[in-house]
Amino acid sequence: MSWWKKLKGKVKLKEPLKKHTTFKIGGPARFFIEPRDAQDLRRALIFLKRYRIPVFVIGAGSNLLISDRGFNGAVLRLGAPYFKQIIFKGTDLKAGAGVNLNKMVAACTKRGLSGAEFLVGIPGTVGGSLAVNAGEAKEGRSIGNLLEKVTVMDYNGDLKEIDKKDIKFRYRSSSLSRYIILDARFKLGRKKREEIEKTVNKYVAYRRASQDYSGPSAGCIFKNPRQTSAGRLIDLCGLKGKRVAGAGISLKHANFIINNAGAKSGDVLKLMGMIKRKVKNKFNVDLKPEIKIWR
Ligand SMILES: Cc1cc2nc3c(=O)[nH]c(=O)nc-3n(C[C@H](O)[C@H](O)[C@H](O)COP(=O)(O)OP(=O)(O)OC[C@H]3O[C@@H](n4cnc5c(N)ncnc54)[C@H](O)[C@@H]3O)c2cc1C
Structure with missing residues (x-):
């Protein structure tokens, strides 16, 4: 068999x-x-x-x-x-790796639990988001800030719990990425539901205003270099709207590449190469990909 x-x-x-x-x-x-x-x-x-x-x-x-x-x-x-369970105990939340962040924020809001609002609008799962330490750039908050503990499995199939003090979270990366994350425990605080909803709506409005949802994308393509945003540098190179076959740089957010029409992975990689070269030539800055590339 x-x-x-x-x-x-x-x-x-x-x-x-x-x-x-x-x-x-x-x-x-x-x-x-x-x-x-x-x-x-x-x-x-x-x-x-x-x-x-x-x-x-x-x-x-x-x-x-x-x-x-x-x-x-x-x-x-x-x-x-099994991997999509959301369990509350007081102000503690245990969420499975497969839980969608928007669902997690909605469940917290309903219970009057605050802390995860800034994650609303990130279209990832708890597992993927912890692996890349997803967050929001404006106030510099990321999912790692909320974490207490995770359950992971290594690639031999052995389970272990890791406490937050033993995890290294950096800007869009974490030491958890070498494991398979199974679930995570987060510490939240109590607030009035209306207050939480207000904050959630603020983040939704901010993401709607700044991000491009007009077509398929993977969010920001490059990490922000120190002290500035990658999108700003790409914009200043005059690259908004530039295309390689089906892939195009967003007119709204220069750090987004949109799959306009059946883009190939090679089209996106070519566009990324062009962006890197132009930004390097103009600003002497080496942009590093934020997205994970499986070649
Ligand atoms: C429109 C749009 C807006 C976005 N806005 C933001 C934003 O504001 N902030 C932000 O940080 N990101 C943003 N992103 C990027 C993306 O949503 C986040 O990085 C998200 O956290 C990735 O989660 P995922 O579940 O999709 O992971 P995936 O993309 O599926 O995987 C990402 C990495 O995590 C690993 N991984 C996945 N699951 C696990 C697991 N269980 N255990 C271990 N490793 C795992 C994968 O191997 C891969 O290396 C945006 C993307 C889009 C399309």
């Missing part, structure tokens, strides 16, 4: 990854696995190790550029109900 038939969760073969990225770009994955629970995930990892199949974890795919060639390995997604 094929090993993947022994798993309890869903397994798809040759699954197009463009179905699982907000960029709507990405070729097929040899295996696309959604384990039923932590035990099933462990089982999958043991098989994958035994057959030397490379593994990638995907969340909502909102920070990814995946090659059109796809991935000759297994993509794991923690999308089963």
